[in-house]
Amino acid sequence: MTLLQFRDLWVDYSSSAGNVPAVRGVTLDVAAGETLGIAGESGCGKTTLASAVLRLLPENAQVRGEVLLDGVDTLTMKWGRLRAVRWSQAAIVFQGALHALNPVQRIGDQIAEPIRLHQTVPDKQIGARVGELLTQVGLPASRAKSYPHQLSGGQRQRVMIAMALACKPALIIADEPTTALDVMVQAQVLDLLTGLVRDLGTGPDRGMGMILISHDLGVLGTTCDRIAVMYAGQIIESGPALEIFDNPKHPYTRALAAAFPRIGDPAARYAPTGLPGDPPYPGDLPTGCAFHPRCPIAAPACKLGAPALIEVAPHRTAACYKVDQ
Amino acid sequence: MLRAFVTLAFVIIFNFFLFRMLPGDPIGLYARGRNQDPEQLVELRRALNKPLLEQFLTYLRNPFDSTIDSTRFSRPVWEMIGERVWPTLLLLGTAILLASLIGIWVGIRAGWKPGGRFDRMSTGTTLILYSMPEFWLGMMLLIVFSVGVFGIPGMFPVGGIASPGADTSSPMGWLNVLWHLVLPCTTLVLIYLADYALVMRASLIDERKQEYLTLARAKGLRDTSVRKRHAVPNALLPTVTLIFLSLGFVVTGAITVETVFSWPGLGLLTYEALRGPDIPLLQAIFLMFSIAVIAANLLAELLYVIFDPRVRS
Amino acid sequence: MSVATARRRLALTRFANSFRHDQSGMTGVVILAIFIATAILAPILIPDAALDVTKADGGRFEGPSLSYPLGTDESGRSVLLLLAWGTRISLTVGIAATIISMVLGTAFGIAAGHFRGVGSHALVGVTDWFLVIPFLPLAIVLATVLGPSTTNLIIVIGITSWAGTARLIRAQTLSIEGRPYLERSKALGAGNWYQMSRHVLPNVFPLVLANTTLTVAIVILSETTLSFLGLGDPQAPSWGALLDRAFSSGAVSRGAWWYVLPPGICVVLVVLAFTLVGRAMERIVDPRRAS
Numbered sequence A: 001m002t003l004l005q006f007r008d009l010w011v012d013y014s015s016s017a018g019n020v021p022a023v024r025g026v027t028l029d030v031a032a033g034e035t036l037g038i039a040g041e042s043g044c045g046k047t048t049l050a051s052a053v054l055r056l057l058p059e060n061a062q063v064r065g066e067v068l069l070d071g072v073d074t075l076t077m078k079w080g081r082l083r084a085v086r087w088s089q090a091a092i093v094f095q096g097a098l099h100a101l102n103p104v105q106r107i108g109d110q111i112a113e114p115i116r117l118h119q120t121v122p123d124k125q126i127g128a129r130v131g132e133l134l135t136q137v138g139l140p141a142s143r144a145k146s147y148p149h150q151l152s153g154g155q156r157q158r159v160m161i162a163m164a165l166a167c168k169p170a171l172i173i174a175d176e177p178t179t180a181l182d183v184m185v186q187a188q189v190l191d192l193l194t195g196l197v198r199d200l201g202t203g204p205d206r207g208m209g210m211i212l213i214s215h216d217l218g219v220l221g222t223t224c225d226r227i228a229v230m231y232a233g234q235i236i237e238s239g240p241a242l243e244i245f246d247n248p249k250h251p252y253t254r255a256l257a258a259a260f261p262r263i264g265d266p267a268a269r270y271a272p273t274g275l276p277g278d279p280p281y282p283g284d285l286p287t288g289c290a291f292h293p294r295c296p297i298a299a300p301a302c303k304l305g306a307p308a309l310i311e312v313a314p315h316r317t318a319a320c321y322k323v324d325q
Numbered sequence B: 001m002l003r004a005f006v007t008l009a010f011v012i013i014f015n016f017f018l019f020r021m022l023p024g025d026p027i028g029l030y031a032r033g034r035n036q037d038p039e040q041l042v043e044l045r046r047a048l049n050k051p052l053l054e055q056f057l058t059y060l061r062n063p064f065d066s067t068i069d070s071t072r073f074s075r076p077v078w079e080m081i082g083e084r085v086w087p088t089l090l091l092l093g094t095a096i097l098l099a100s101l102i103g104i105w106v107g108i109r110a111g112w113k114p115g116g117r118f119d120r121m122s123t124g125t126t127l128i129l130y131s132m133p134e135f136w137l138g139m140m141l142l143i144v145f146s147v148g149v150f151g152i153p154g155m156f157p158v159g160g161i162a163s164p165g166a167d168t169s170s171p172m173g174w175l176n177v178l179w180h181l182v183l184p185c186t187t188l189v190l191i192y193l194a195d196y197a198l199v200m201r202a203s204l205i206d207e208r209k210q211e212y213l214t215l216a217r218a219k220g221l222r223d224t225s226v227r228k229r230h231a232v233p234n235a236l237l238p239t240v241t242l243i244f245l246s247l248g249f250v251v252t253g254a255i256t257v258e259t260v261f262s263w264p265g266l267g268l269l270t271y272e273a274l275r276g277p278d279i280p281l282l283q284a285i286f287l288m289f290s291i292a293v294i295a296a297n298l299l300a301e302l303l304y305v306i307f308d309p310r311v312r313s
Numbered sequence C: 001m002s003v004a005t006a007r008r009r010l011a012l013t014r015f016a017n018s019f020r021h022d023q024s025g026m027t028g029v030v031i032l033a034i035f036i037a038t039a040i041l042a043p044i045l046i047p048d049a050a051l052d053v054t055k056a057d058g059g060r061f062e063g064p065s066l067s068y069p070l071g072t073d074e075s076g077r078s079v080l081l082l083l084a085w086g087t088r089i090s091l092t093v094g095i096a097a098t099i100i101s102m103v104l105g106t107a108f109g110i111a112a113g114h115f116r117g118v119g120s121h122a123l124v125g126v127t128d129w130f131l132v133i134p135f136l137p138l139a140i141v142l143a144t145v146l147g148p149s150t151t152n153l154i155i156v157i158g159i160t161s162w163a164g165t166a167r168l169i170r171a172q173t174l175s176i177e178g179r180p181y182l183e184r185s186k187a188l189g190a191g192n193w194y195q196m197s198r199h200v201l202p203n204v205f206p207l208v209l210a211n212t213t214l215t216v217a218i219v220i221l222s223e224t225t226l227s228f229l230g231l232g233d234p235q236a237p238s239w240g241a242l243l244d245r246a247f248s249s250g251a252v253s254r255g256a257w258w259y260v261l262p263p264g265i266c267v268v269l270v271v272l273a274f275t276l277v278g279r280a281m282e283r284i285v286d287p288r289r290a291s
């Protein structure tokens, strides 16, 4: 069975400046045990999409569509059921561990919190379980007594990973788990995360699934099974990771792939695409294909209509008029 | 720590020079509006004609000199302050304790759902209380609950700390004191809690934006647990610190409210000294309040060191 | 220059538009307008005789009636007219003291943020000292030494209430100092005075304005307190002085609520109005700080 399905998901933020459509009709599947990469520039709606899974969006967000986790829609679940699903079925590795960890609580207590809550192990063994988790992410068990500020950035991110694994969820959502770290540490933490997700899977076809979000198409190409590329709140291309990376069809993906020749190149972090212009602000989108003002091969028709996401090759979809089927 | 001492040093210097550097005859100021023993005046004038530096050094040697007399009461000023400290401690201690408990509770309820019904009501009320002169509130409470108007019986005493002749060492006497405490304490509690509630609310609203609260929710915690286990403990520390830092503001309330209720503490003493004016007494009171406030500032820093792991290490 | 003027005018228009939509801010403006009108019209509306003790024709502590809507004071004068006259004095003292406080606070703040080294440390030290020292005891000591008069009251309040502003302005100045155009101006050899008055001041000004409004509120409360303690001019009865006289003449023990209640309500309304306007301005000028 499919682990996670987004069905025509729309998310709007209402702000004083007007309506901001951050996610616009996303349909996407994650199979059990599969690692799906989501790539896209800053502001294209990746975090919004990920937060919708466990209904963690801010109060000013309005959501339409369905998010089926193990076949059940989390958007319409009762609160009690939703709380039970949170962390035990899907857990999150946040973007910046420094702000995601409670600064005045020991990390051991913070890791133990979901274990105690969901009672995945008897109370007496929680301490041992926390130690085991810390060891798995390469930290001494004694670190449980530390406060977040006493750890390095890489260590904090390991704590986040240990915490995400605590209840052995079927799905891990890692939202740019390494952006705050320097390049060497980025690679180590990413290896650790993907390694653990593979090893800790509970069976050949029901392993741990993961959504890995990143700006960096290169990183996703080497670590994921499949990739979906987002632009202005929509999926504009998806397919097997290596194929996407080696043979991108959509002009935007091509630009992304060209921008990340090496894994985690820091210079490319903030001027990643080599494309003219800035990513569009979702509150003020261009007409037609949202990419047309920056597209090197845009035709007059691109300003008028929005291309649909269609199958362009086996297992591959793209949303562009200029891509042949 | 060092800062506290420097601040204190400047209070002492300020205290000394202020009354000497200003235009006019300091002796005249000292003796204003009262009959001063002429011999004492001559003595005073002789002391004041010494070189400024020498006077300053004499003062510095012991600003708490037990021989400095009040010009109004002809008693050592520090002895009088010593007597008047206790009623003030009782009044302020009770008021601060109650006000912080209630204020923090209100701040939490309002700040956790900003813009909600409770928030709109409580923020409106606290803003009005915040705009109120505390002595006016005291006077109104006196008129309504002690004198009695519009058919409301006057239930509470009009002032003082105990009825004349009451034995304050017996349980009945304590009750009597408690009965006298009700109105002044209520006045101060209402004024202080407005401030504390606003601070706690702002602090919690700040906390609400923090990402670790989203993490706590993602873990499956109930809203109440997220609030109690994560948001409130983090918001409490800055609030409690601010309560300590606001002792200067607390002192203001004490002076006028003690005056209105004839509560025989340092505040009333200030008012009495002011009506003289009794300069030595005022100087001593100023020094004493400053020390208290500086000490409270130090305590606030200490609190952070004790309770915030980030500062501790 | 004309470009800068035009830009400022545009900013002003935008500010006015946002402000007009702020409900609580507009409430404050309306309340203030009423009080300011009273203050300006007071000399025209109130005959001199009404305030003269020797010419007062009412009874002692009379309750509200048709000829004395808010009753009379201890010497038979109309409380309503005293109150209207008090508006003039309280607002004058409040605004004058705020101007002193703002000038001091802005000067100290900008200077402490602009200069480096010993000078800046000294300025910060002085600011901190004034922040720590309890307001009322300090004000009492200063006012006693200077003697009771309206001018002295204004000076005392001005001197004791600028420190909070200075700290705020210093923080703002520090953040502006790092901006490129100031770096450029420094590189071109602009003098300190030029930098501070042409670049820093215009940028901190909106914040100063919002802060001023909040300061008036606090200053009026301070004025009320000091006058209540008898540190104002007895000839110029502000609301605080009115409360002082009510208190010392025994209005409380006589239950003369009409004498005590109105001055306090006026203080609350004016302070609340300034606070509401100030908070609304802060929300517009600096949305991050306002909560």
Ligand SMILES: Nc1ncnc2c1ncn2[C@@H]1O[C@H](COP(=O)(O)OP(=O)(O)OP(=O)(O)O)[C@@H](O)[C@H]1O
Binding pocket: A013, A014, A015, A020, A022, A040, A041, A042, A043, A044, A045, A046, A047, A048, A049, A058, A060, A281, A282
């Ligand atoms: N609470 C909010 N209110 C209004 N707009 C918001 C809110 N949160 C996000 N947005 C807007 O929605 C868009 C999508 O935001 P989102 O955080 O999902 O982007 P992202 O792809 O995760 O970006 P990044 O790579 O920078 O993390 C952005 O343009 C952002 O400005």
Ligand code: SF4
Binding pocket: A251, A252, A289, A290, A291, A292, A295, A296, A297, A298, A299, A302, A307, A319, A320, A321, A322
């Ligand atoms: S549809 Fe047109 S504008 Fe959009 S990506 Fe394709 S070619 Fe470019």
Ligand SMILES: [Mg+2]
Binding pocket: A046, A047, A048, A095, A175
């Ligand atoms: Mg994001």
